[in-house]
Amino acid sequence: MKTLNIFLLVVIFTTFDVKSAKDTFYLYLESHLFYPSELVIPANKKVKLIIENKDSTPEEFDSFDLNREKVIYPGRKVTIYIGPLKPGRYEYFGEFNPNTALGTIIVESDRHVH
């Protein structure tokens, strides 16, 4: 068991990093729709994304492209960090309402902040 403990500590602490992001972008969810549905962020840069849930039920922000999955409770905001990403389109959706809660993160070399 001692070996196991050491192994776990090494794995966790060698991967622990607390770099802060410089750019912040915002999304909000209302009536099971993400606004804006397309968000442009700069390429090759780590950004902070704050998502607010204005609905009365929880939603799970989910993206296979971005490798992100986070539950957002009603009336709450969550922060996730994405990037650095190559230019392109990265889809995301609300796991609990996948037919309506859809959106795209557009990563562009030229920076257009919405």
Added chain:
Amino acid sequence: MFINTVIVLLRDMLPIFILFSYLSVLLTNKSSVKAVGFVLGVALGTLLYLLAESISDMFGGRGSELVKTGLAILGYGCFVRFSVARGFSSKSLYFDLAVVVGVLCVVSSQFSSFLVYLFSQVNGSGNVVTLSTASVIGLGIAMSFSYLYRFLLQALVRHGNTWLVVMCWSLFLSGLLSQVYFHLAQVDMVTIGLKRLELGSWASESSVVGYLFKATIGFELSPVIGQFILYFLAACLLVGLRGFSPVPKVSEGVH
């Protein structure tokens, strides 16, 4: 909503059924211990759901992920303790405790996730009939698959391939631990090794095949590098701890 409920139910609950498939083969004489773990897991899962919003706000919004990380590490540790016991059997109280806590960790984490979805749909749409029907069908699929998987494992044991069952169990546990990397990446606590590996170009991670791989042996078809390394190391660790000890006689009591 119907199909989505089935999918979410399989995502959240199938690992619990698969866990019990493994335990029914590897641990044939501890039904009460497994039952205690399950009941406590359901109770803790319900508590985690009820406190979900408060937990989520803890540690600067990282509470949910840190709790799940803790449960995954604790569950992995307990199951490793159970697995390294000679023949997957012991009369030690610590052995029973390891099984109970291991089951509790997996069940509570998965069950609380499903409750969040279930009650969001109940409160949102109020369509209880559709939700109930979808839940029953989802549970039916999960139970059917876990029974089939259990028969497969039992057949492997009967034909002297117990090592293969143990190997799959080790990979299942590795998958449990590798979730730690995923959870910590969500809250930016790990920032390296996040490039995706496309190991399964023949099937999507979000496909049925992808879910089955993940549920049975904890393997993701498109893991990030760090998660894959952790998965691999965790499997090596368990094999290392088990060493070259004799293959356990797990066939006793298998019917």
